[in-house]
Amino acid sequence: MSDHAKLNFSELVEEYYTPLYRFAYSLAKNEHEASDLTQQTFVIYAEKGDSLRDAAKVKSWLFTTLYREFLRLRRRSANVTTQENEILEVEAPAVEPGIARTLDGKSAVDALDQVDEAYRTPLTLFYLKELSYKEIASVLDIPIGTVMSRLSRGKAQLKTILLSNRTAS
Known part of the structure; x- marks a missing residue:
């Protein structure tokens, strides 16, 4: 969509409800909470x-708001420890070409669900929601370097999971 400013509220809901719900579900892991968050x-x-200055950033604003609401609810309902910022950035190993060809969507999503939450969220935003590093940093309220580090570590963890699932089959 090129001009977010021309969207009325119902058009906004129609365009973004499904991607926001999917993101919420990837965070909450249950339909009821995902619906509530959305x-x-x-x-x-x-x-x-209406206080959003740049209407072109509505997508990022919605994802950021949903993520912050998720964190707020988590802090309120459970003893969630604040995740510490990662210090080291590691380079993710390359994914073997055979893995990509033999994967189906469901097994990829199942593998993603097994990745630690700290890495799963950035991976979901990057690959499934197609947000940029800068947008992910804004949504998660973390530095871009941390986004890069979490994506790198998440990719490495995902590769390990995919390889172990493949050898278990």
Whole structure:
């Protein structure tokens, strides 16, 4: 969509409900909480969305809002420890060409679900939601270097999972 400013609220919901719900589900791991998070994101947009200065950034704003709402609920409902920033950046090993050809979508998503949450969220935003490093940094409220590090570590973990699933088959 080229001009977010011309969207009315119902068009905005129609365009972004499904991707936001999928992101919420990847975080919450249950349909009820994913629905609640998605709906709450639109409630917050209805209340505060008019303060968004750059209408072209509505997608990033919605994902950021949903993620922050998820964190707020997690902090309130459980003893969630604050994740520390990673210090080291590691280079992810290259994925073997055979893996990509033999994967189906479901096994890839199942493998992604096994990745540690700290890495799963950036991987989901990057590969499934197609956000840039800068947008991911904004959504997660972390430095771009940390995004790069988490993506790198997440890719390495995902590769290990995929290889172990492949040899187990």
